[in-house]
Amino acid sequence: MKHYNIAILGATGAVGQTMIKVLEEREFPIDELRLLASPRSAGKELEYMGVKYKVEPVSPEAFEGIDIALFSAGGSRSKEWAPIAVEKGAVVIDNSSAWRMDENVPLVVPEVNPEDVKWHKGIIANPNCSTIQMVVALNPIHKAKKIKRVIVSTYQAVSGAGAKAIRDLEEETKAYFEGKYYYPEALPQHIAFNVIPHIDVFLDNNYTKEEMKMVNETRKIMHAPDIKVSPTCVRVPVFYGHSESIVIETEEPITPEEAREILKEAPGIILEDDPHNNLYPMPIEAAGKDEVFVGRIREDFSFDNGLAMWVVADNLRKGAATNAVQIAELLVEYGLV
Ligand code: 25A
Ligand code: L14
Numbered sequence: 001m002k003h004y005n006i007a008i009l010g011a012t013g014a015v016g017q018t019m020i021k022v023l024e025e026r027e028f029p030i031d032e033l034r035l036l037a038s039p040r041s042a043g044k045e046l047e048y049m050g051v052k053y054k055v056e057p058v059s060p061e062a063f064e065g066i067d068i069a070l071f072s073a074g075g076s077r078s079k080e081w082a083p084i085a086v087e088k089g090a091v092v093i094d095n096s097s098a099w100r101m102d103e104n105v106p107l108v109v110p111e112v113n114p115e116d117v118k119w120h121k122g123i124i125a126n127p128n129c130s131t132i133q134m135v136v137a138l139n140p141i142h143k144a145k146k147i148k149r150v151i152v153s154t155y156q157a158v159s160g161a162g163a164k165a166i167r168d169l170e171e172e173t174k175a176y177f178e179g180k181y182y183y184p185e186a187l188p189q190h191i192a193f194n195v196i197p198h199i200d201v202f203l204d205n206n207y208t209k210e211e212m213k214m215v216n217e218t219r220k221i222m223h224a225p226d227i228k229v230s231p232t233c234v235r236v237p238v239f240y241g242h243s244e245s246i247v248i249e250t251e252e253p254i255t256p257e258e259a260r261e262i263l264k265e266a267p268g269i270i271l272e273d274d275p276h277n278n279l280y281p282m283p284i285e286a287a288g289k290d291e292v293f294v295g296r297i298r299e300d301f302s303f304d305n306g307l308a309m310w311v312v313a314d315n316l317r318k319g320a321a322t323n324a325v326q327i328a329e330l331l332v333e334y335g336l337v
Helices: 014-025 075-087 114-119 129-144 163-177 209-222 256-265 317-333
Strands: 004-009 030-037 045-048 051-054 068-071 091-094 123-125 147-155 228-232 242-250 269-271 292-299 306-313
Touching: 004 014, 004 075, 014 030, 014 045, 014 317, 030 051, 068 075, 068 317, 075 091, 091 317, 114 317, 129 147, 129 209, 129 242, 129 256, 129 269, 129 292, 129 306, 129 317, 147 209, 209 228, 256 269, 256 292, 256 306, 306 317
Parallel strands: 004 030, 004 068, 068 091, 091 123, 147 228, 269 292
Antiparallel strands: 045 051, 147 242, 242 306, 292 306
16 A cells, blocks of 8 residues: 655644544554644654654755645645645645635535545645534535525634633633633633634624635535525634534425434434433534534424534544545545645
8 A cells, every 4th residue: 555745734733733643543554754833843742653753843845755735834824835835746735714715726525525626736725613514514414405594603612723722721710710810822802711702803794704714615615605604603611622503494394303314324423312311412522533413403493494403523623633634535545646
């Protein structure tokens, strides 16, 4: 079997470290592994398969001989380094929002639109975490009964905003009980014992950029330019795992039982829907897992053809690292590297 040279840019970040773990767990056929980050992290050691690897500062030479480069170091780094990595011959799988809506860049969720990797021109974008788990759940229903409209409210974990935001929740919680004050470093407000209806920056239309990612990326991934999405994205004091309350309006009626039958068979989904026995998805249980968990499926009786559900996934795994590694697996499967 062929083995590949892999680079991770942003290896020391919350997503980067999860990428290393996921590559290891899925036994991705790696020949050489290069861990890259900013110069301030160079020299740090990270473990892969029980072996310590030194983190190198990112440079053009670092991409020499690399087959696949996984990027998760933020949008501005992706804009700067992806063209350089491609020029050196690598296929870039980018986790930032930098390239997602570029018409020359496929935006891929392997359970939904795997074939789109085939037309890549060097860069493949990994969607936003909240969007990924939503389309995994909605696409099978959309294929059966066209979805016209989606109303979604998210409950997003702090880890989505990176390693520093994880520390914000830890330190603020400690400070609260010690009667001290902690100034948040990564999040725009205090998150401990609070919820914040603000993720990424506000735009002129009074939605956040995170919310507009859910609108635009959903259409691109599902090849459904007419689907209407009404999102509200909220940060909650949870470390790992995003949750979503989703209400859809379909063209044809669909019963909760039909939806359960469809989702039971759908790829990448675990149905946990037995509320009378207290069975429903929760972030504390989805954390560390690669699937999307769906439950609380019920009729929305506030309008015709309405269906409500609750969808949870580990944002660092299916929302970022796992989805990126699955895209790398598709490249191998289709013989594109
Ligand atoms: O622009 P976007 O697309 O909106 O993305 C913004 C951020 O979202 C996070 C990710 O942060 C990203 O940076 N993110 C979460 N989920 C995501 C997803 N699905 C996602 N982004 C995209 N898609 P993160 O914390 O997970 O990872 C950040 C990584 O980026 C590296 N990096 C930063 N600047 C870089 C760079 N790499 C190369 N060149 C640059 N100029 C960053 O490397 C990290 O790997 P790092 O090792 O330098 O920083 C992490 C470590 O360094 C310490 N540290 C950082 N800043 C400071 C610091 N210590 C003291 N003072 C500081 N100011 C941290 O302790 C940490 O260990
Ligand atoms: O992938 O939770 O566009 O703050 C960047 C912000 C992921 C979530 C992206 C957050 C997002 C992140």
